Amino acid sequence: MKVRSVKEGDTEVLVPIPEEGANFAPSAAPVFFNPVMEMNRDISIAATSAFLNRMEPDPEKTITYVDALSASGIRGLRVANEIGIHTTLNDWSEDACELIKQNIEKLGIDDHTIASHKNANVLLHEKHFNIVDLDPFGTPAPFLAAASRSVINLLEVTATDTAPLCGAHLNSGIRKYAALPFNNEYHSEMGVRILLGKIARELSLYDKAMFPLLSHATRHYVRTYLHIRKGAKQADKMLKKLGFIAQCECGNRETKYGLAAHIGDTCSLCGKKTIIAGPLWLGDLHEPQFCNETIEELELRSCGTKEMSVKMLEFCRDELNIPMFYDQHLICKKLGVSASAINILITELKNNGFRASRTHFSGTSFKTDAKLQDIERIIVDIR
């Protein structure tokens, strides 16, 4: 396998060069490497470090991190090199594991970094780790049970199967997540909430609860950072944040909490039949203070996507934790009026006594606690 050196953050890593004439898709290389995921990894380093800053320092205890699906190891190698905690880099591919070993040696971090050559599910069932990172091809679903069992403090998950998560590949999404999504203007947020709903149900098997610190949908993937606590009562409380969304073609939507929720099938606004998505996560997606702490870490560190990452995290920090954003253009189309600048609409919503914010999910969208009739009245009044 031909390799080249790339530098991300403060870490220089050997990654594969695709064979000449071969398909250039990262997944076609003997060992996977996708430079486009640098932002995902930059935020990961900052978020992991921000989380560790919150943990009580205990010189007696070693904090352990596992990159369960490592490929070249770039993600975990950066954790080991830039944060310095005890790191396990695992991949079941022989080529990947060889490359990981070379990278560990080249970086001189073998005192706190180990290469592991196992099925990720076997490793995660064998051992508990303080921090578990899942960064698979496509769906993380096959690894969630083992990761939920293994994790002690922080679970970090990427999903790149946005089409199943968002309802574009409906049956595949139902099979992987045992939930029904739908594919409309807020499909990106739908994907995040379907994934979080599935993770919550997996964690509850082990009497564990999750507290989302940061969750974002960027380009073709979803990424989430979940603080984990053990306790049956906390898990019960977490499950109460699962529920359903009833959506009407008029734009009205209603959330219903609970796994056995009573969901009427007609819209309370226009009486038409609604469609239902769920079960999904209706709780918070972020903790604003954690977003700030991650931004501070990004500012301190050298990373290639700093500007973009900070901007995105500021949007996450400032967006209301209310399920499902509205798209201004869609409402304007229905009303037959032109859209105004999104900040003008948000100011007007606030002037009318509602909470309102922009959202990291989309530049033309907003979150609010106003009902659809009020939103429409305010949009028309702006004209």
Ligand SMILES: C[S@@+](CC[C@H](N)C(=O)[O-])C[C@H]1O[C@@H](n2cnc3c(N)ncnc32)[C@H](O)[C@@H]1O
């Ligand atoms: C998307 S790549 C990981 C990318 C890497 N985390 C990064 O940031 O560049 C997924 C990796 O998972 C490995 N893999 C897939 N299924 C596995 C399993 N059941 N156990 C261990 N490794 C697995 C593949 O060999 C591949 O290298």
Ligand SMILES: [Zn+2]
């Ligand atoms: Zn309706």
